[in-house]
Amino acid sequence: MFLFLQPPLTRSHRTVRRGIVRRYEVDMVIVPATTGQMGVLPGHVATIAEFKPGVLSVHEGSETTKYFVSSGFVFIHANSFADIITVKAVPLDRINANLVQKRLVDFTQKLS
Amino acid sequence: MAMAALRREGRRFAPLISPRPITAVRSSPIVPTHEDEGPIGVRYISTQVVRNRMKSVKNIQKITKAMKMVAASKLRAVQTKAENSRGLWQPFTALLGDLPSVDVKKNVVVTISSDKGLCGGINSTSVKISKGIYKLNSGPEKETKYVILGEKAKAQLVRDSKKDIELIITELQKNPLSYTQVSVLADEILKNVEYDALRIVFNKFHSVVSFVPTVSTVLSPEIVERESESGGKLGELDSYEVEGGETKGEILQNLAEFQFSCVMFNAVLENACSEQGARMSAMDSSSRNAGDMLDRLTLTYNRTRQASITTELIEIISGASALEG
Numbered sequence: 001m002f003l004f005l006q007p008p009l010t011r012s013h014r015t016v017r018r019g020i021v022r023r024y025e026v027d028m029v030i031v032p033a034t035t036g037q038m039g040v041l042p043g044h045v046a047t048i049a050e051f052k053p054g055v056l057s058v059h060e061g062s063e064t065t066k067y068f069v070s071s072g073f074v075f076i077h078a079n080s081f082a083d084i085i086t087v088k089a090v091p092l093d094r095i096n097a098n099l100v101q102k103r104l105v106d107f108t109q110k111l112s
Numbered sequence: 113m114a115m116a117a118l119r120r121e122g123r124r125f126a127p128l129i130s131p132r133p134i135t136a137v138r139s140s141p142i143v144p145t146h147e148d149e150g151p152i153g154v155r156y157i158s159t160q161v162v163r164n165r166m167k168s169v170k171n172i173q174k175i176t177k178a179m180k181m182v183a184a185s186k187l188r189a190v191q192t193k194a195e196n197s198r199g200l201w202q203p204f205t206a207l208l209g210d211l212p213s214v215d216v217k218k219n220v221v222v223t224i225s226s227d228k229g230l231c232g233g234i235n236s237t238s239v240k241i242s243k244g245i246y247k248l249n250s251g252p253e254k255e256t257k258y259v260i261l262g263e264k265a266k267a268q269l270v271r272d273s274k275k276d277i278e279l280i281i282t283e284l285q286k287n288p289l290s291y292t293q294v295s296v297l298a299d300e301i302l303k304n305v306e307y308d309a310l311r312i313v314f315n316k317f318h319s320v321v322s323f324v325p326t327v328s329t330v331l332s333p334e335i336v337e338r339e340s341e342s343g344g345k346l347g348e349l350d351s352y353e354v355e356g357g358e359t360k361g362e363i364l365q366n367l368a369e370f371q372f373s374c375v376m377f378n379a380v381l382e383n384a385c386s387e388q389g390a391r392m393s394a395m396d397s398s399s400r401n402a403g404d405m406l407d408r409l410t411l412t413y414n415r416t417r418q419a420s421i422t423t424e425l426i427e428i429i430s431g432a433s434a435l436e437g
Contacts, residue, residue, distance in 0.1 A: 045353055046352045046353065047352055047353045047354070048207070048352045048353075048354050048363065048367065049354070049363075050363055050366055050367075072370070073366075073367060073370060075203055075206075075207050075352075077207075083203035083206070083207075085200065085203055085204075085370075085374070087291065
C-alpha cells in the first residue's frame with residue numbers, strides 16, 4: 001500500500017497480493033509501527049518505519065477507513081508523501097470475526 | 113476399363129517405340145531410382161514421398177497454431193498479475209535508487225529464465241547479459257556468483273561457468289506464481305549466498321512483441337550505508353529517521369530483504385509474461401513457415417502428379433498408334 005501524504009496528506013497503497021495502487025489525499029494515517037501506533041500528518045519528518053501486523057486507519061476529513069495490514073514498511077518523505085508497502089491489506093469490513101477466531105484456534109492447534 | 117486395357121497394350125509396345133517418356137528426364141535406367149518401376153522400362157513417378165512430407169508439415173502447422181493459442185491464454189492470465197506487481201518495487205527505487213553502476217566486491221547475478229523451450233531467444237539474451245555482467249564486474253578481489261532460476265539458463269551456464277554457480281532453482285512455474293513462493297525463494301538465496309549487490313537479470317514485458325532484458329540491482333545494507341555516506345544518489349537517506357527496532361542497521365536489513373523479495377516477485381512475473389509472449393511469436397512464425405512450405409510442396413506434388421499422368425497418356429497413345437500403324 002502506498003500512501004502519498006501531501007498537504008493535506010496523499011497516500012498511495014500498494015500491496016503484494018493485489019498490487020492495489022491507490023493514491024489519494026488524506027488528512028491523517030495511523031500506522032501500527034513496531035514501536036506502537038504512529039500517527040502521520042502532513043509535514044511529518046522523513047522517516048522509514050517498519051510495522052507489525054495491525055490496523056491501519058486512514059482519516060479523510062470526517063471519514064475513517066480501516067484496513068488490516070500484515071507487516072511491511074512505511075516511508076514518509078519530506079514532501080509529505082507517504083508510501084505504505086505491505087504484503088496484505090484487507091479492509092476491515094471484509095473480515096469475518098468468527099471465521100478468524102476459528103482459524104486462529106485451528107492453526108494454534110496445528111502449530112503445537 | 114478400356115484405359116487399363118490400352119495401358120496394358122501400351123506397356124507391351126512402349127519399350128520398342130519410344131521408351132523414354134518426355135517428362136521423365138530425372139533419371140536414366142542405369143541408375144536406380146526410388147520411383148516405382150512397373151514391368152521393364154516403364155516408370156511411375158511416385159507421389160508418395162511428397163504426400164508424406166505434406167502430411168507431416170500440416171500436422172506441425174496445427175500443433176504450432178495450438179501452442180500459440182495456449183501461450184496467448186496463459187499470457188492473459190499472468191499479465192494482470194505482472195502489471196499489478198510493478199507498483200511494489202517503485203517506492204523502494206524511489207527511496208533507495210537502482211544503481212547498476214555501483215562498485216562492490218561480492219556480486220551475485222540472479223538469472224531468471226524459463227523451464228520450457230520453444231520461446232524464441234529470451235533465455236539466450238538473459239544468459240548473454242548475465243555473462244556480460246560477470247565480465248564487467250571481474251577484477252582483483254572481486255567475485256561474482258550466479259544464482260539460476262529455470263532450466264534453460266542452467267543448461268547454458270553450467271557448460272562454462274560451473275564453478276561460479278551457487279544455487280539452481282527449477283520448476284518454478286509448477287504452481288501458479290505467488291508471493292509466498294517467491295519470498296521463500298528469496299529467503300533461501302539470502303541465507304545461502306553472501307552478497308554486497310544482487311543483480312537480477314530478467315526480461316521485462318513491455319508488450320506482446322517487445323521484451324527488454326533488464327537488470328535490477330538490490331544492495332546489501334552495508335553498501336547502502338556506504339553509498340549514503342559518500343553522498344550521491346543515496347545521500348538523502350541519512351535525512352530519514354528510522355523508527356523502531358534496536359538499531360538502524362536492523363531496520364535497513366529488513367528493508368533490504370523485503371526489497372529483494374518484492375523485486376524478485378516482479379521479475380519472475382515479468383519474465384513469465386515475456387516467455388509466453390515470445391512463445392506466441394515463435395509459434396506464429398513457425399506456423400507461417402509451415403504454411404509456406406506446404407504451398408511449395410503442393411506445387412511439387414501437383415507437378416509430379418501431372419507428370420505421371422502425362423507419362424501414362426504418352427505410353428497409351430504411342431501404344432495405340434503402334435497398333436494402328
